[in-house]
Amino acid sequence: MSTNSDNYQKGLALFSQRVQDLLDDGYHVVVKYEDNLLCLVKLRHHNGNKITLKFNVREGIIYQLTNHIQNYSYKVY
Helix, strand or coil: CCCHHHHHHHHHHHHHHHHHHHHHCCCEEEEEEECCCEEEEEEECCCCCEEEEEEECCCCEEEEEECCEEEEEEECC
16 A cells, blocks of 8 residues: 555655656756645757656646646556
């Protein structure tokens, strides 16, 4: 049985891996914010693409917006 802490850690690990994958693809961090309810990273690529990655802790969902259009979401728990 998963606890809230286990779920949070799993979501944070998936979120961090997604950020790292984007960094490996040539993006760089513009804004990074984290509290108990939200993890948010805004990234920019040299080609002009902008990505916002959010982990909504309460909903347990990771969202990605590319150039202000949501193109990815994953329900962690």
